[in-house]
Amino acid sequence: MSLFDWFADRRKEQSVVKVAQEPEEGDGLWSKCPECGQVVYRKDLLANASVCSNCGHHHRINSAERIALIADEGSFEAIDEALAPTDPLGFKDRRAYADRLRETQSGTGLRDGVITGMCRVVGIPMALAVMDFRFMGGSMGSVVGEKLTRLVEQATAKRLPLLIVCASGGARMQEGMLSLMQMAKISGALERHRQAGVLYMPLLTHPTTGGVTASFAMLGDLILAEPKALIGFAGRRVIEQTLREKLPDNFQTAEYLQDHGFVDTIVPRTQLKSTLANLMKLHGCLQGSAAV
Secondary structure, rough: OOOOHHHHOOOOOOOOOOHHHOOOOOOOOOOOOOOOOOOHHHHHHHHHHEEEOOOOOOOOOOOOHHHHOOOOOOOOEEOOOOOOOOOOOOOOOOOOOHHHHHHHHHHHHHOOEEEEEEEOOOOEEEEEEEOOOOOHHHOOOOHHHHHHHHHHHHHHHHHHOEEEEEEOOOEEHHHHHHHHHHHHHHHHHHHHHHHHHOOOOEEEEEOHHHHHHOOOHOOOOOOOOOOOOOOOOOOOHHHHHHHOOOOOOOEHHHHHHOOOOOOEEEEEEEHHHHHHHHHHHHHOOOOOOOOO
């Protein structure tokens, strides 16, 4: 079960996934930073990649906004858009899984929790996948796994660098073992990508947890993260109860993981595009080196 669904069904408990508690950005002219409380003109916030100019807090953004920040204008071409989830187990908890899917698809305009495609970043061809936390907490079901695997295989065949933007509560409980199988399937494709000597970079955003962290989020040649992103496998409370120890206040943050060697570098969103371009150039990825 994804962390998003587990905690959403237990509203009286405090969620470990902070982003699930943040209010949706409205259509008004002003936006208030949940970190420092500064009120800013919404147009200025968007112009700064939805990063607070006062405290550097990274506001939640959706997959379309993130693609616009990463890819050169007009260069992104989505693939496998027709893939859509089914209900293979006929799963039902408080509500039927089929009903959850229909409601989420209607509310987000997405078929499932990831968008995949080819793009250019400062002219350099790149394969790109962006998970969207709005779709059932970015949980990884069969379609998410299949789309990611197909993208990795295409990137390997075309010898394109690959970026996966992770934002997930973990595997999707409603698909049972089928969702857990995606961990091995994607990891196998990434191993073939590695053996081909092609660059793979995951970008860990807030939050990246569960089976996503336990698979493709930690298999990169370079592991990038956004500032203060929540990154982990199990929830803080579960770990503390298991270890019977009090964990550090910054435990499971991007900064903590960088200090302990799990994250290579923390990249502010405003510097992401230029950083990606520089990293790809250092790894021999040249402008116009392959057809997208």
